[in-house]
Amino acid sequence: MLRRDLVQGGLGLSGIAFLSSLGLRPSQAASAPRTAPEAGPFDGSTVQHLAQKMATEPYQAPNTTLPSAIAHMTWDDFRGVNYRPDQALWHDQKLGFQAQFFPRGFLYPAKVDMFEVADGKAAPVPYTPDLFNYDNPKLKVPDNLGYSGLRILSPINKPDVFEEFCVFLGASYFRAVAKGQVYGLSARGLAIGTGDPKGEEFARFSAFWLVRPPAGQNSLVVYALLDSQSVTGAFKFTITPGNETVFDVESSLFPRVDITEPGIATLTGMFYFDANNRNKVNDWRPAAHDSEGLSMWTGSGAQLWRPLNDPAALQFSAFQDSSPHGFGLMQRKRAFFDYQDVALQYEKRPSLWIEPIGDWGQGAVDLVEIPSPNEVNDNIVSFWRPKDKLAAKGQYNFTYRMHWGWDNPQPTQLGRIVDTRIGNSDDHSGLEIVLDIVGDAVKTLPADAKPHAQLSASAGKISAVVVEPNPATGGQRIMFTLEPGDAKLIELSGVLMNDQTPLSETWLYRWTP
Template sequence: MRRRKVLLAGLSLPLLALAGGMKTFAANASADVSPFGDDTVAGLARGLAAKPYQPPSTDLPAALAKIGYDQYRDYRYRADRALWRDTGVPFQAQFFHRGFLHKDRVDIYEVVDGQAAPVVYAPDMFTYGRSPAPNVRDLGFAGFRLHGPINRPDYFDEIAAFLGASYFRAVAKGQSYGLSARGLALKTGDPEPEEFPVFKAFWLERPAKGADAAVVHALLDGPSAAAAFRFSIKPGVETVFDVDMRLYPRVELARAGIAPLTSMFDFDASDRLGVDDYRPAVHDSDGLALLNGRNEQVWRPLQNPKAVQMSAFQDDNPRGFGLMQRKRAFSDYLDLEAGYQKRPSLWVEPIGDWGEGAVTLVEIPTVDEYHDNIVAFWRPKQAFAAGREYRFRYRLHWCVDHAWQRDLAVVGSTRIGKAPKAGSRLVVIELYGGRLDSLPADAKVKVDALASKGALRNAVAYRNAETGHWRMSFEVDAGGQADAELRARLVDAKGALSETWLYRWNP
């Protein structure tokens, strides 16, 4: 599995001439302005998928092909050259230079009144630190980022960035970058190499004055499929992307991942074996949240496993899933530089009927905090046939947390350590919220728990007098068996008091 730096590098791919007499969008100063409508990018994607895939070109001028990280980070877009600056609209766009790991040529267009015109690269759009400006023209870009007054009205903060393969990320008010989303996941977690399709072109619609959302269109291509995306991006206390995806497979896709999310989990109190670190936790996300088609709310703490593991949560018409960062206090991490308490949670809300399939979680071993090792996505039960169109609409919520069923308590933390009996481990789960918070300490609260293998013993529920939260705890003895699935929740005479906690146990 390739990790964060390699994933963000992407692949270089020029625009292709399309079948069926459709006009190709050029990216040079003499290009004509072209009509643009709601179906333009879908037509381009459909045309690409009807032709054999052309492998990417990674050609760059020698001055750019060999630069390293320190030199590349000095290549900065000039704020005074931002797209839409001084137009009075509430968004601006800046662009990433090609070079270092970001060798892809990405063509970018501005759409105004139904007409698309290329944004043409020029060296003086950037500053280069101590390096000379490259003597090149018609280079294209590596990606772009959106800015807007999300934290204060007089300053345009960075809201979202699209850079590398089909990756993009965003923040809500007061947050810093953490996990990423991407357009499409292919062969993720499979024995064969993962495929990384790329966003090869973007169309940015000029917002109206007073607009609360920016609209971005993207063309994706890869060996197995092409796709068209429309993103409506509304920043705020919760930054929301409304996504419309139209997928065109070149070949049958039996294991595609829709609405994929990518994050990092190194360690937490659930597993500190072998960890030598002053910080109590290190992660961009600490759990996978699910709201399935049966209206069951589920929490699955993330793991840094000894070997790659995949978990599939079967469902029919899911109501949502996401990689969440629930720990929000500085004391949870004690990291002055990384600020993990400010990383976004990301919740996927399907729009319409997604049918049968599974929310799939891939967890990859990592030895540090610099490599993404967590992937989650929706995998439909039925394969996608070549030559057809498949459409998925969904909403991405970049947020602190997300409210599902407010009467249920949620899992605040999972702690696992040595139990009194040899070979057993003690699991302590902290819960808060919902009806549970209003119950007295002597309420008849029970633990509803089971294990697919081995045994659970001494399951108890009790109030934490120090915090006002509740705890459930039990001892696990898997009997040396691997891949035991654990399940637990709190209940009373009225029914469920908490969401369902799930865990894969490997002794």
């Protein structure tokens, strides 16, 4: 199963590196009665009240038993079962949105309840096998199976042409694109224990409510119910597609037990290689990744840039902060020639910036980098981890805005690092590191300016530092040599300065052999 097959199939990966262990694990629903979504009156508090009640009850795993004809679906089988476009929700109502649904099977055996909300009432989205087209007729079974996820369509690129721009599929994963983009990284409603050697718990969206939009409205409201062994949650997504696709997220979490390793506003993507780790890969392309770096704007106003890596061993980094202004996994290289991949179009993958709304208090932006032998696996995870645990029987509210687009939506006066290049020094005793910086702050320097690099390393030795203009980019270039010595891990930082004034964001990098 190749990444290009998955991407061209319209699904992307949907966190396949993590879901393979989740979706294929057999589980049976408990027989005890439980609170479950029902048809009936619906308002903005319905899902929150439902999640709060469920948190007082024992967790019940979803029933993943499927008829034998589809119990062992392959990827090809799954993508050969397609919702009929003429049966899409709101297809004939001349609204700005339509919804289609995914079948159960493959990595997605659990049923997800789907409701439409209209005139203050929730009604189940009907299911019959006739709603799908089947490449293999043997996969059409009469059972009332229901759905595993949904995709949302809108005229995002051409007027009156409905195209998929958002999908919710697998655990609490979802992804979106802006105008002119293709799928790349994913988001998650909640992460629990990511990077913990004991393993990760996967909360799942078990139900969705799609609010029928009035004619002419450019936003769609979707409610979602989260459930897992440790927590329940209520989410409200107000989704606005366009040149930048924006999700306004209101979430309430109700832990069943203490959660010491929560991940809020979780981002998941893939980084295989770029110029900072090319020596590990024999590939015809210059780079391959969904995202190339983690950008962070701290509560104190610092702007940080951490290039990503595919490490030899699991790496976990935590960037302490208080009341963060934002963070995100960003794709800064935007030219075809940066990747040379006609099929996968990495230059069109979205960046995703998280803008906290309100004071999130103390915590850290965490980054998990997981070794991967190829570009099939989603091996990068980043999220906000509050300083204090989420205590059992409490309620925790997090509101934030998600910007799926081409860049950070907030303007900056600082130069940005657009390239980190690492290779052996001439005598192979150390590493040559090159940073390219662009932006108005470095493009319009006074003639008498003497920019210099402020560099530091937690181990090893830095030498041969050079700062010079780069006529090709209109910016500045920092070059230096790092001699690691016997070090197995070195934390590096650097910033371009003019006297005592920063000209660039701060570059952070973790070097490992």
